Amino acid sequence: MKIEAGLPEKLEWIQHSLGFFGPELILFAGIVVVLCVGIIIPSLRAGSGSSTPLVIGLIASLFACAVSLAGWNQETEGLHLFGGMIVNDRFSSWLKIICDVAGALTFLLSLKDQRKHVSEYVALVLSVLLGAHMLSMSVGMIMIFLSLEMISITSYVLAGYSFKQEGAEGSLKYFLFGTASAAVMLYGLSLLYGITGSSIISSQEFVEGLLAHQSLLLLVAGLLALAGFLFKMAALPMHLWAPDVYQAAPMPVVALFSVVPKLAGLAVLTRFVLAATAYGQSLIDWKAIVGLIAIVTITAGNVAALRQSNAKRMMAYSSIAQSGFLLIGVAALTEQSIQFMMFYAAVYFVANYLVFGYLQYFESKGVLTIPDFAGTGRTDPVAHGFLLAGLISLTGIPPTAGFTAKLLIFTGLYDAYRITDDSFLLWIFVPGLLNTVIALFYYLRIPYFAFLRDGDGVPAKYLTWTNFLGLVLVLTLLGLFFRPDGLMGWINKITFVL
Amino acid sequence: MIPIENYLVLSATLFSIGLMIVVIKRNAIAVLLGLELMLNAANINLVAFNLAHPERLDGQMFAVFVIIVAACEAAVGLAIILQAYRVFHTAVPDSISTLKES
Amino acid sequence: MIYAFYIFAFIAIASAAGILFARRLFHAALMLLVCFLGVAGIYAVSFAEWVAVTQILVYAGGVVVIIIFGIMLTARITGRPTAVANSRWFSGTLLGLGAMGFLITLFVRGSFGNGVMPASDAKFTMVNRFGIELMTDYMLPFEGAGLLLLITLVGAAVIAATRNKNSIS
Structure with a gap:
């Protein structure tokens, strides 16, 4: 057989690429090992609980995180791997680190309520992480679609992991909505491929193709593609699944859903918008479109959250609103605003896990709806103190890092306004700030009921695993408020090029 | 040679019929049929556009991967639909509503 | 070759419309099989024979079989063939026809410009x-x-x- 020209170079590129693919290989190994363990250990095979797989998952995700951290200083600029379909830069490394830590915390939260099919559970969570890793690096359409679907398909299963009635319903609705948005996104991507002739969104060819075809068709194709990314972020108008799925899924899975797919979707959306604006030469104002989506998402999420009485549902709408705040960083689209968005993502992750950790703690005591919290603050002040810290961080009040993060996001927006003089940025600014006030009302409803209403209360223990985890997270939030420069110093090294 | 517009009209038609099925049909399996049609419409686009850029196989490769992913989706999806059917004795998503706004 | 294209396109569209109007779920699944075969034919005349083979193997041979399994299992639980009820006829038809008209107008008005025309030297890969x-x-x-x-x-x-x-x- 004739050997194709350039074949040895291609193989060498693959070999070279594998060296920068460490974290993903570790997660992959973790999936295989945990599945094998599930087969070998008889008690696991019978479906009963054991925490061995969770520990393996914990080790795999922390190890992957460590490898990402170790590679941090090598990646001064983006490396194109595997035929250019994937780019490994600090932007993706940062999100990968957050996702890995989120995965590790998910396993810690899962330790408490042993579920059936533990080893499968760990394999599925690890593949959500792997999908998020690949999605945050993807620039090729094939990889974007494949890794997005890897997250989706595993999420459909995880949503039903309570094995209760609600779980079946949550899975079903998530599946139908997710598949529909994937089909719509795929149609958009196929049109974009046709318009530009390139399937790699960071390539010169793609950007030039976009510039050559500034038409209504491009706008339609781009919006269809955006729909899929917004679905992963649970942003409007693709947010309808979130409340049902959050209410149905077990708490560690909800915490995972609220962070990992959202950040991976944010990464691919950022890359896509950056390519679509074509260095500011595009006639279609994609930044304004994202800004509009951001502001509508924040408002709708906050207003809907006001009416919820179930704590999980309230947090679902809260996470919708928070994706709007993240999108503001994309709407401004300066290097600085993207760095601030990364800071916001880190703080959001810490605060969200803190809140979900305590919601799980109270759920195990039978406290489900917000009125159920009445009186629990007096019997369990420590837990409620930590929960309060998480909630005010999500609102954005000092002295928590949430305040710093919101301040930075809006600073980035204002600076972008001064540089580009786009008046729509100002239109995001004012409602964005007003929404922070609205958020105050629903976030503080749980502390209000807990401390100021009379109720039965629950027996409290102080030396619990949750309180230890909570203490660490609260100290992180406070530390990032008083000394944000350490983390910002890291984030400032994220140089974002397409 | 077949003009590219022919492919696009065919794919737009299939996509729209798929969309109509998704909106109109109440049974979850019927909705799944509509979703498969929408994925097929996108695949027709991909294969057609690959004709204009024959130096790389991007479009055809993409279509093959879409087919694989669609098979995975169908497998997981039917497992989920069957489970919902066992629990609720219906495959009509609209009439399943234990999760509500409250 | 263009006639083959028209024949396959007609098969695909007719059977897709058949899914929309089918009363029994099982019939709709069989229509989907025909539609998949029609689309495979389109691939075959578009120099994408490998995609066509994959389409037949995976879609027609795999996905449709899974779906038919699903239909038979749900029918077993209730013990009668599953008929599909329809709802939202008006909004669905409006949305579908609207999307069709909009997309076709966009495509036919030649927004693709001159760039995208099948290369004349396209051959079977x-x-x-x-x-x-x-x-x-x-x-x-x-x-x-x-x-x-x-x-x-x-x-x-x-x-x-x-x-x-x-x-x-």
Whole structure:
């Protein structure tokens, strides 16, 4: 057989690429090992609980995180791997680190309520992480679609992991909505491929193709593609699944859903918008479109959250609103605003896990709806103190890092306004700030009921695993408020090029 | 040679019929049929556009991967639909509503 | 070749419309099979013979069979053939026809400009070129698809394994 020209170079590129693919290989190994363990250990095979797989998952995700951290200083600029379909830069490394830590915390939260099919559970969570890793690096359409679907398909299963009635319903609705948005996104991507002739969104060819075809068709194709990314972020108008799925899924899975797919979707959306604006030469104002989506998402999420009485549902709408705040960083689209968005993502992750950790703690005591919290603050002040810290961080009040993060996001927006003089940025600014006030009302409803209403209360223990985890997270939030420069110093090294 | 517009009209038609099925049909399996049609419409686009850029196989490769992913989706999806059917004795998503706004 | 295209396109569209109007779910699934075969024919006349083969093997041979299994299992639970009820006829038809009209207008008015026309030297891509590219340029998605299949298997098994446990109340 004739050997194709350039074949040895291609193989060498693959070999070279594998060296920068460490974290993903570790997660992959973790999936295989945990599945094998599930087969070998008889008690696991019978479906009963054991925490061995969770520990393996914990080790795999922390190890992957460590490898990402170790590679941090090598990646001064983006490396194109595997035929250019994937780019490994600090932007993706940062999100990968957050996702890995989120995965590790998910396993810690899962330790408490042993579920059936533990080893499968760990394999599925690890593949959500792997999908998020690949999605945050993807620039090729094939990889974007494949890794997005890897997250989706595993999420459909995880949503039903309570094995209760609600779980079946949550899975079903998530599946139908997710598949529909994937089909719509795929149609958009196929049109974009046709318009530009390139399937790699960071390539010169793609950007030039976009510039050559500034038409209504491009706008339609781009919006269809955006729909899929917004679905992963649970942003409007693709947010309808979130409340049902959050209410149905077990708490560690909800915490995972609220962070990992959202950040991976944010990464691919950022890359896509950056390519679509074509260095500011595009006639279609994609930044304004994202800004509009951001502001509508924040408002709708906050207003809907006001009416919820179930704590999980309230947090679902809260996470919708928070994706709007993240999108503001994309709407401004300066290097600085993207760095601030990364800071916001880190703080959001810490605060969200803190809140979900305590919601799980109270759920195990039978406290489900917000009125159920009445009186629990007096019997369990420590837990409620930590929960309060998480909630005010999500609102954005000092002295928590949430305040710093919101301040930075809006600073980035204002600076972008001064540089580009786009008046729509100002239109995001004012409602964005007003929404922070609205958020105050629903976030503080749980502390209000807990401390100021009379109720039965629950027996409290102080030396619990949750309180230890909570203490660490609260100290992180406070530390990032008083000394944000350490983390910002890291984030400032994220140089974002397409 | 077949003009590219022919492919696009065919794919737009299939996509729209798929969309109509998704909106109109109440049974979850019927909705799944509509979703498969929408994925097929996108695949027709991909294969057609690959004709204009024959130096790389991007479009055809993409279509093959879409087919694989669609098979995975169908497998997981039917497992989920069957489970919902066992629990609720219906495959009509609209009439399943234990999760509500409250 | 253009006549073959029209014949396959007609088969695909007619059977797709058949799904829309079918009363029985089983008939709709069979229509889907015909539609998939029609689309495979389109691929075959578009120099994408490998995609056509995959379409027949995976879609017609795999997905449709799974769907028919699903239909038969749901019918077994109730004990009668599943008829499909329709709702939202008006909004659905409006949305579908609107999308069709809008997209076709966009496409036919030639927004694609001059760039996209089938190259005249397009020829059948040999399967071995496909194989080589799959193991070089497209190696990562290839491996990723393998992992996805494994995870799908695990996921579907987990859902199915809860069948006879009394966990679901």
